[in-house]
Amino acid sequence: MRLECTVNDEARSLDGVWEGESLLYVLRERLGLPGSKNACEQGECGSCSVYVDGILACSCLVSAGQVHGARVITVEGLAEGDELHPIQRAFVEAGAVQCGFCTPGFVMVTHDLLAREASPTEPEIREALAGNLCRCTGYQKIVDAVQLAAKMLEEE
Amino acid sequence: MEFLQPSDWQDALAAKAAFPDAVPVRGGTDVMVEMNFDRGRPAALLDLSHVKELGEWGRDDTDDTCVRIGAGVTYTRVLRELGTTVPGLAQAARTVGSPQIRNRGTIGGNLGAASPAGDCHPVLLAADAVYEVESAARGVRRIGADEFYLGPKRNSLDADELIRAIVVRATDTGQQFAKIGTRNAMVIAACSFAVAINREVRSVRTGIGSAGPTPLRAPEAETYLTDMMTQGELWEGGRLPDADVLKRFGDLVAGAARPIDDVRATAAYRRHSLRVMARRTATWALRQSC
Numbered sequence: 001m002r003l004e005c006t007v008n009d010e011a012r013s014l015d016g017v018w019e020g021e022s023l024l025y026v027l028r029e030r031l032g033l034p035g036s037k038n039a040c041e042q043g044e045c046g047s048c049s050v051y052v053d054g055i056l057a058c059s060c061l062v063s064a065g066q067v068h069g070a071r072v073i074t075v076e077g078l079a080e081g082d083e084l085h086p087i088q089r090a091f092v093e094a095g096a097v098q099c100g101f102c103t104p105g106f107v108m109v110t111h112d113l114l115a116r117e118a119s120p121t122e123p124e125i126r127e128a129l130a131g132n133l134c135r136c137t138g139y140q141k142i143v144d145a146v147q148l149a150a151k152m153l154e155e156e
Numbered sequence: 157m158e159f160l161q162p163s164d165w166q167d168a169l170a171a172k173a174a175f176p177d178a179v180p181v182r183g184g185t186d187v188m189v190e191m192n193f194d195r196g197r198p199a200a201l202l203d204l205s206h207v208k209e210l211g212e213w214g215r216d217d218t219d220d221t222c223v224r225i226g227a228g229v230t231y232t233r234v235l236r237e238l239g240t241t242v243p244g245l246a247q248a249a250r251t252v253g254s255p256q257i258r259n260r261g262t263i264g265g266n267l268g269a270a271s272p273a274g275d276c277h278p279v280l281l282a283a284d285a286v287y288e289v290e291s292a293a294r295g296v297r298r299i300g301a302d303e304f305y306l307g308p309k310r311n312s313l314d315a316d317e318l319i320r321a322i323v324v325r326a327t328d329t330g331q332q333f334a335k336i337g338t339r340n341a342m343v344i345a346a347c348s349f350a351v352a353i354n355r356e357v358r359s360v361r362t363g364i365g366s367a368g369p370t371p372l373r374a375p376e377a378e379t380y381l382t383d384m385m386t387q388g389e390l391w392e393g394g395r396l397p398d399a400d401v402l403k404r405f406g407d408l409v410a411g412a413a414r415p416i417d418d419v420r421a422t423a424a425y426r427r428h429s430l431r432v433m434a435r436r437t438a439t440w441a442l443r444q445s446c
């Protein structure tokens with residue numbers, strides 16, 4: 001099929017896409033956007049999280065055919081040029097990044113959470129992050145990063 | 157592989173009639189896992205994403221005490237929009253996967269997959285829900301939740317049928333759902349249980365998940381608690397049944413299960429946890445509606 005959609009506000013058109021391949025595959029292998037990570041391809045790890053028409057989803061579980069005409073935002077779409085998004089800065093400052101493999105997914109869920117709830121409680125944060133796995137940090141620094149990001153966004 | 161993308165419900169039914177082998181997909185949270193792992197490359201995918209009707213819910217036309225919920229309504233929306241209309245279903249929705257899974261996973265997808273561990277089933281069995289399915293050739297058919305499940309991952313849909321909606325009595329009380337697993341999030345039930353107590357019509361109904369080849373009810377437990385409520389004149393509220401009545405209810409639920417040992421739990425643990433969940437959820441449901 002010819003797949004047409006917008007990715008990070010840019011209209012994209014791709015030929016020869018198989019409708020059944022995952023959006024994650026399209027992003028990484030066809031569009032050269034490796035920010036969304038592939039760690040499980042079964043919805044368990046959250047490292048491939050992106051917005052599809054404004055709704056946070058695991059891109060590994062959305063088929064290419066389903067995003068024809070859709071608006072996709074990936075982690076690459078958050079920063080403004082070289083300027084990191086405040087959530088990304090908060091992750092760096094809080095020490096929430098070790099190997100960094102899980103970070104794009106956590107940044108995306110944090111973005112989604114803070115858009116709905118500007119100052120979430122710790123249980124709310126843990127609930128929002130429940131679909132994302134990190135094998136390095138033990139999660140506490142990630143929770144700290146979300147709290148710091150909330151504060152930074154409030155001050156902006 | 158054919159990729160069919162109907163833009164409305166009539167188109168979807170026509171497509172399913174023309175390609176009975178086509179695998180419907182809405183949220184994709186079951187279908188895409190299969191595809192990613194090459195377990196199933198269907199001859200055709202029938203993408204229901206654009207069928208707007210499936211995402212709608214409202215009062216049922218034929219019975220205004222009921223709500224009719226489109227098969228494509230996601231768990232996130234059940235949680236946000238239906239918490240005081242079908243509280244048991246909202247409780248179950250809250251335990252599904254993760255926010256990302258709940259954002260795309262749908263009730264219809266859960267019914268389509270018909271996994272004995274699916275979290276909608278116990279609640280819908282307990283709530284006496286009816287499933288509305290439709291085909292281009294034969295029109296609408298309403299199937300009671302009791303008749304829908306045929307075996308592990310098998311339901312009573314015909315090849316040319318799609319699931320349109322579920323129809324269930326609207327209530328803000330008397331329903332409870334509980335689920336056992338290794339974590340609070342992202343867990344397929346080791347087993348689960350739902351109860352719905354309707355004081356108006358004086359009924360008790362149950363649903364057992366992940367402890368049999370299909371979701372099950374516990375008819376003896378239902379009859380027992382109903383009789384005890386009547387004998388004790390407890391339907392009007394004010395008092396709860398005695399502790400040993402609730403305990404016996406739990407025992408009867410455990411007895412109705414047909415669990416096996418598998419990776420998620422042993423049969424014995426499933427029975428034990430059902431006994432406890434049944435007693436607790438019945439207590440909560442009765443107390444809440446007292």
Ligand SMILES: Cc1cc2nc3c(=O)[nH]c(=O)nc-3n(C[C@H](O)[C@H](O)[C@H](O)COP(=O)(O)OP(=O)(O)OC[C@H]3O[C@@H](n4cnc5c(N)ncnc54)[C@H](O)[C@@H]3O)c2cc1C
Nearest residue numbers: 043182183184185186187252253262265266268274275319
């Ligand atoms: C990480 C992860 C965690 C999960 N956790 C849970 C959990 O905790 N509890 C739980 O119950 N499930 C869980 N699931 C399974 C899944 O999310 C649910 O079964 C969900 O309800 C499926 O909905 P969907 O719209 O994504 O289905 P899809 O994948 O689109 O479809 C599922 C099945 O239903 C059929 N189908 C879909 N819509 C229709 C229709 N309208 N008419 C006819 N057939 C239809 C499809 O052909 C397919 O067979 C999990 C899945 C993942 C990946």
Ligand code: FES
Nearest residue numbers: 041043045046060
């Ligand atoms: S790669 Fe999509 S959730 Fe793990």
Ligand code: FES
Nearest residue numbers: 099102134135136
């Ligand atoms: S930082 Fe390594 S997996 Fe999270």
